[in-house]
Amino acid sequence: MPAYNPVELILAKRSGQALDADQIGYFIDNYMTGNIPDYQMSALLMAVCFKGLNDAETAALTEAYLASGQTLAFPEVPPVGDKHSTGGVGDKISLMLAPILASLGMRVPMISGRGLGHTGGTLDKLEAIPGFRTQFGLREFQQLVEKHGCALVGQSEELVPADKRIYALRDVTATVESPGLITASIMSKKIAEGARHLAIDLKVGSGAFMPDLDRAHELARLLVQTGANFGQKVRVLFSNMNSPLGLAVGNGLEMIEAIEYLKGNPLRDTAILTTELCSQLLLSSGMAKDADDAIAQIDAAVKSGQALRKLEEIIIAQGGDAQVLEDYSRLGSARHKLPILAESAGYVHSIDARAIGYALVRVKAGRMKVTDALDYGAGALLMPKVGTKLEVGEPIGEIHCNDLVAGNEAVKLVRAAYSIRPESCPPEDLLLGSL
Amino acid sequence: MPAYNPVELILAKRSGQALDADQIGYFIDNYMTGNIPDYQMSALLMAVCFKGLNDAETAALTEAYLASGQTLAFPEVPPVGDKHSTGGVGDKISLMLAPILASLGMRVPMISGRGLGHTGGTLDKLEAIPGFRTQFGLREFQQLVEKHGCALVGQSEELVPADKRIYALRDVTATVESPGLITASIMSKKIAEGARHLAIDLKVGSGAFMPDLDRAHELARLLVQTGANFGQKVRVLFSNMNSPLGLAVGNGLEMIEAIEYLKGNPLRDTAILTTELCSQLLLSSGMAKDADDAIAQIDAAVKSGQALRKLEEIIIAQGGDAQVLEDYSRLGSARHKLPILAESAGYVHSIDARAIGYALVRVKAGRMKVTDALDYGAGALLMPKVGTKLEVGEPIGEIHCNDLVAGNEAVKLVRAAYSIRPESCPPEDLLLGSL
Numbered sequence: 001m002p003a004y005n006p007v008e009l010i011l012a013k014r015s016g017q018a019l020d021a022d023q024i025g026y027f028i029d030n031y032m033t034g035n036i037p038d039y040q041m042s043a044l045l046m047a048v049c050f051k052g053l054n055d056a057e058t059a060a061l062t063e064a065y066l067a068s069g070q071t072l073a074f075p076e077v078p079p080v081g082d083k084h085s086t087g088g089v090g091d092k093i094s095l096m097l098a099p100i101l102a103s104l105g106m107r108v109p110m111i112s113g114r115g116l117g118h119t120g121g122t123l124d125k126l127e128a129i130p131g132f133r134t135q136f137g138l139r140e141f142q143q144l145v146e147k148h149g150c151a152l153v154g155q156s157e158e159l160v161p162a163d164k165r166i167y168a169l170r171d172v173t174a175t176v177e178s179p180g181l182i183t184a185s186i187m188s189k190k191i192a193e194g195a196r197h198l199a200i201d202l203k204v205g206s207g208a209f210m211p212d213l214d215r216a217h218e219l220a221r222l223l224v225q226t227g228a229n230f231g232q233k234v235r236v237l238f239s240n241m242n243s244p245l246g247l248a249v250g251n252g253l254e255m256i257e258a259i260e261y262l263k264g265n266p267l268r269d270t271a272i273l274t275t276e277l278c279s280q281l282l283l284s285s286g287m288a289k290d291a292d293d294a295i296a297q298i299d300a301a302v303k304s305g306q307a308l309r310k311l312e313e314i315i316i317a318q319g320g321d322a323q324v325l326e327d328y329s330r331l332g333s334a335r336h337k338l339p340i341l342a343e344s345a346g347y348v349h350s351i352d353a354r355a356i357g358y359a360l361v362r363v364k365a366g367r368m369k370v371t372d373a374l375d376y377g378a379g380a381l382l383m384p385k386v387g388t389k390l391e392v393g394e395p396i397g398e399i400h401c402n403d404l405v406a407g408n409e410a411v412k413l414v415r416a417a418y419s420i421r422p423e424s425c426p427p428e429d430l431l432l433g434s435l
Numbered sequence: 436m437p438a439y440n441p442v443e444l445i446l447a448k449r450s451g452q453a454l455d456a457d458q459i460g461y462f463i464d465n466y467m468t469g470n471i472p473d474y475q476m477s478a479l480l481m482a483v484c485f486k487g488l489n490d491a492e493t494a495a496l497t498e499a500y501l502a503s504g505q506t507l508a509f510p511e512v513p514p515v516g517d518k519h520s521t522g523g524v525g526d527k528i529s530l531m532l533a534p535i536l537a538s539l540g541m542r543v544p545m546i547s548g549r550g551l552g553h554t555g556g557t558l559d560k561l562e563a564i565p566g567f568r569t570q571f572g573l574r575e576f577q578q579l580v581e582k583h584g585c586a587l588v589g590q591s592e593e594l595v596p597a598d599k600r601i602y603a604l605r606d607v608t609a610t611v612e613s614p615g616l617i618t619a620s621i622m623s624k625k626i627a628e629g630a631r632h633l634a635i636d637l638k639v640g641s642g643a644f645m646p647d648l649d650r651a652h653e654l655a656r657l658l659v660q661t662g663a664n665f666g667q668k669v670r671v672l673f674s675n676m677n678s679p680l681g682l683a684v685g686n687g688l689e690m691i692e693a694i695e696y697l698k699g700n701p702l703r704d705t706a707i708l709t710t711e712l713c714s715q716l717l718l719s720s721g722m723a724k725d726a727d728d729a730i731a732q733i734d735a736a737v738k739s740g741q742a743l744r745k746l747e748e749i750i751i752a753q754g755g756d757a758q759v760l761e762d763y764s765r766l767g768s769a770r771h772k773l774p775i776l777a778e779s780a781g782y783v784h785s786i787d788a789r790a791i792g793y794a795l796v797r798v799k800a801g802r803m804k805v806t807d808a809l810d811y812g813a814g815a816l817l818m819p820k821v822g823t824k825l826e827v828g829e830p831i832g833e834i835h836c837n838d839l840v841a842g843n844e845a846v847k848l849v850r851a852a853y854s855i856r857p858e859s860c861p862p863e864d865l866l867l868g869s870l
Contacts, residue, residue, distance in 0.1 A: 010609035014484060038474035043608035046481035049449060173478035174445035 006030070006040050013047040021060035028064035028162050038169060045166070045175040053180025058222055059229045061180065065188035068162035072109060072142050072194035078149075079285035080107040082195035083277050084186055086210065087119035088203045089353040090244035090382075094122045094152070095258035095311075096266075096274045100301045101281060102150035103310040109145040109193045110152050111159070115366050115374075116171075118357025120254070123154050128252040128331045128376035132320030148317050150310065160188045177209060179219045187226045187234075197284040198227060198234045199277045204432060205242035206353050213238060213432060220435040235280045238432040239273055243351050243385040246270040250365035250379010250400065252332035259325055262308040269385070269430050274298075276431060332377030334400035338407050340380075340415050342390040347425040351386060352417040359413035363401040375402055380414060387427030390420060441465070441475050448482040456495035463499035463597050473604060480601070480610035488615025493657055494664045496615065500623035503597035507544060507577055507629035513584075514720035515542040516632035518712050519621055521645065522554035523638045524788040525679035525817070529557045529587070530693035530746075531701075531709045535736045536716060537585035538745040544580040544628045545587050546594070550801050550809075551606075553792025555689070558589050563687040563766045563811035567755030583752050585745065595623045612644060614654045622661045622669075632719040633662060633669045634712045638676035639867060641788050648673060648867060655870040670715045673867040674708055678786050678820040681705040685800035685814010685835065687767035694760055697743040704820070704865050709733075711866060767812030769835035773842050775815075775850050777825040782860040786821060787852040794848035798836040810837055815849060822862030825855060 004026050013019060019027075027044065030036040053061060074080045083097050098108045112122035112134075123134045136144065136151070138158045144151035155164060163185050170176050190198050200223055202216050203209075210216045220236035227234035246267045248257040261270060279294035281287075288294035301307040308325070315322045324330045360366050364375035382397035384390060396418060401407030439461050448454060454462075462479065465471040488496060509515045518532050533543045547557035547569075558569045571579065571586070573593045579586035590599060598620050605611050625633050635658055637651050638644075645651045655671035662669035681702045683692040696705060714729035716722075723729035736742040743760070750757045759765045795801050799810035817832035819825060831853055836842030 007607055007609050010481075014481070014609055038472070039477040039604060040608055042474040042478040043481045043610060046445075046449070046478045046485075047609075050481075050485045169474060172442055173475055174442050174449055174482075175478060 006036050010040060010044045010047060013044060013051055016051045018054050018057055021056070021063065024057060024060040025064045025067070028061070028068065032068050032162055032165070041166065042169055042173040042175065045170055045173060045181065048181060049175050049178045052178070055222065055225050058180040058183050058226050061184040062188045062191070062226055062230070065160045065163045065184055066192055069160050069192065070138055070158045071192040072138065074107055074109070074145070074194045078105050078107055079197060079287060080109065080195050081197035081199070081281040081285055082108060082110050082190055082193065083199045083201065083281070084190060085201040086203050086208060088208055088241045088245055089118060089120070089357045090246050090249040090254065091120065092125060092246060092248070092254040092258045093201065093270065093274050093277060095125060095255065096261050096270070096307070097278055098150050098152055099262060099311040099314060100274070100278050100298055100307040102148070102314070103301045103306040104282070104287065104297055105149070106281065106285060106287060107145055108150040109141065109195060110150065111155050111189055111193050112152060113155070114370065116370065117368065118354045118361075118366065120249070120251070120357075120366060122152065124374055125251045125254050126152055128255045129315055129320040129324050130330055132315060133318050144317055148313055150314055151318065152314060155189060159192045163188050179222050182219060183222045183226050187223065187230070191230045191232055196232055197281050198232055199280045199284070200234060200236045201273070201277060202236050202238050203241035204238055205240050206351065208241035217435065224435060233284045235284055236435040237276060237280065238434065240428055240430050240432055241353055242428055244353050244356055244382055245273065247381050247383065248379060249356065249360055249382060251374060252376040253379040253381065253400065255324070255331050256328045259308070259311070262302060262311055264302060266302075272430050280434075332375065334377040335402050336400070336404050336407050338399045338401065338411050340396040340398060340411050342392060342394050342396055342418075342420060343415065344420050345390060345392045346420040346422045348384045348386055348388045348390065348418055349421050349425045350419040355417040356380070356382070356414050359410045359417065362406040362410045362413070363399060363403060378402060380410070382414070384418065385427060387425050389424075441471050445475060445479045445482060448479060448486055451486045453489055453492055456491070456498065459492060459495040460499045460502070463496070463503065467503050467597055467600070476601065477604055477608040477610065480605055480608060480616065483616060484610050484613045487613070490657065490660050493615045493618050493661050496619040497623045497626070497661055497665070500595045500598045500619055501627055504595050504627065505573055505593045506627040507573065509542055509544070509580070509629045513540050513542055514632060514722060515544065515630050516634070516716040516720055517543060517545050517625055517628065517630035518634045518636065518716070519625060520636040521638050521643060523643055523676045523680055524553060524555065524792045525681050525684040525689065526555065526638075527560060527681060527683070527689040527693045528636065528705065528709050528712060530560060530690065531696045531705070531742070532713055533585050533587055534697060534746040534749065535709070535713055535733055535742040537583070537749070538736045538741040539717070539722065539732055540584070541716065541720060541722060542580055543585040544576065544630060545585065546590050546624055546628050547587060548590070549805065551805065552803065553789045553796075553801065555684070555686070555792075555801060557587065559809055560686045560689050561587055563690045564750055564755040564759050565765055567750060568753050579752055583748055585749055586753065587749060590624060594627045598623050614657050617654060618657045618661050622658065622665070626665045626667055631667055632716050633667055634715045634719070635669060635671045636708070636712060637671050637673050639673055640675055640677035641786065643676035652870065659870060668719045670719055671870040672711060672715065673869065675863055675865050675867055676788055677863055679788050679791055679817055680708065682816050682818065683814060684791065684795055684817060686809060687811040688814040688816065688835065690759070690766050691763045694743070694746070697737060697746055699737060701737075707865050715869070767810070769812040770837045771835070771839050771842050773834040773836065773846050775831040775833060775846050777827060777829050777831055777853070777855060778850065779855050780825060780827045781855040781857045783819045783821055783823045783825065783853055784856050784860045785854045790852040791815070791817070791849050794845045794852065797841040797845045797848070798834060798838060813837060815845070817849070819853065820862060822860050824859070
């Protein structure tokens, strides 16, 4: 491989030139070995935020990420699938989707993340289960998937370490929002874990990092194209993140909502989204012959209890206390349950889901820094969606907390996140299209 | 001062928002104390390269640079003036200008730089004089200026250290070319050294970092405005850098050319530029009543020998061997003098001055890294300018070197930098305007 001058590569990108695969590989490899320092990487990342990465550059960056670590491979049969969400408020879909699909025979090697800022993370929700481990070496992870059809784990050090380091750098240098960088980060992990079918839940709206559908489409196209470059079938669903998803926001509370779902008590919006994402993967993998078949299989997996039993199997396999399925108090407790009451009558016109996420950081349902501790019992139950009619004094929901002062602050902030106006407002669609 | 989140400040600049003086001060101060790491600074710098700094932001950055260190102040009388060049090939104007103006009674506290890449640096040329010191503490520097009317020194650690650190970071992160960043870097040093009158030689053309006059005008406006914010009168001269300046390129050779100038043997183009820049400062400071008066004073300073005696005084004051004024062999020697001969007849249509600068790095007349050693005797004498007529085999000039292999390479590269075509070509103006 030729030796490049990092400054010239940064300058080329700053000038709007495309870098070739050798140049991108050189930059990533030398960053990982310490020859290229953080400050040169962050300058390149910022230049990429302005000048973008084309399809070939995005594929090359994904390849460089993959080459920085090890990868998993599973046999062709049974199909290997996974889901990725770009992050929302109250998004507990993975907790249902993984056991449902695994119970239907799909392999689901799911690598998830932690919550940061206003968004939650699947790993944090699972860790509300006492004893539940999410950190495994790559071989252990593979064995869990082979034995149980599914494992829900964090990114190991062995898997795409370049993405891990560069993601952390992007987070502190305001270089997160770039379609090419986002794509390489998502796709490298999902390719490295061995998934051949991927459903991406691309959130659009106030609680998502992607505020409008046009930019979401651009990102979706790049995600599908990048997957195709590595033989992975990618389907992207655009979903509305103007309202928090389901009823619960907070780690233990969301875990309870997921368990209730698998016991046959799903909420309307989580059911729509879970079913759609599961369907896409069953269709992509050929496990369902058409949409009706897919829906029937998903319904049967829940109604028969086999998905719940799969969740129990996963919990036990990963060291968790399976009694949480019957005794929700084991998922964390809250000394205080503070009602959030509407102060004016009318219709909910908008919900600032991002503000709700940040409000709940105060009661430790979320975190601002990766090192912040969580309170698994803290969170909120929030009933209204955009379009819901409310009377004065009617409950919007309640804050669960152990710190009364922080809880009262959260009550005010969450209430302020609901824009209530006298004129009526139609409910919004949850599914906004797909690619 | 309020505590800001550095990531939010980077994001604001990335989004095209202007930062206020508090925010810019916070970022620079915390960078200097180590609270903000290099990688956040380089991300901000790259965002600035794309989104720019407005006049107020440029003034605030200049102020923050100034606040990072100490500043000098001289009495109002005699006037304090200095010159800055944005860097060229063969540019030894400071070596004449400083002694001329000081011999006329102006205080010239000149802080200069070193050569890097294709451009030379005044400090390197001075250090071709055995014993000549360029590193002084701030108080020593002030005393030298007060005693001798002039000192020619490098930037001390006490003076605008923020610029020093950030300039080094810009150099390795491809964030040099930004009018706001360039302005704050130049102006902070020139304000901190106490100059009240400043002439800027803004080079335009193949050998300069500024390729066209439009962008040069934008930078000039910002330089003048920023000076005005700090009570400094700034005049900008646009000069042609499509041909190397004078005859000599290389440290010892340029020192000889400067001494010859002060002995009354100036070359045409260096005389035009030296006279114009000296005139601007004599007029700005009120030391000359009009242009004719200024030119008469400058001519008298050279013809009388008083400028040469001032150079001798400066050399002695800064520890140098004043015998170099008579014995040029003390300024370095070259074992080989290799002729560069024209391979075709015709007129010089263009000269790639940048390529000449880089070619001479091979014989150690320049350096690629700040730690590279120089050979003071190495360089080139180059006669033709754009428009000069050459016959086949006529000398373009000669390479002076101590390494024959490198010298022969330089011969080829320098010859290739001259585009010679049969059709005639008018000579170019050296002075392109002023602001």
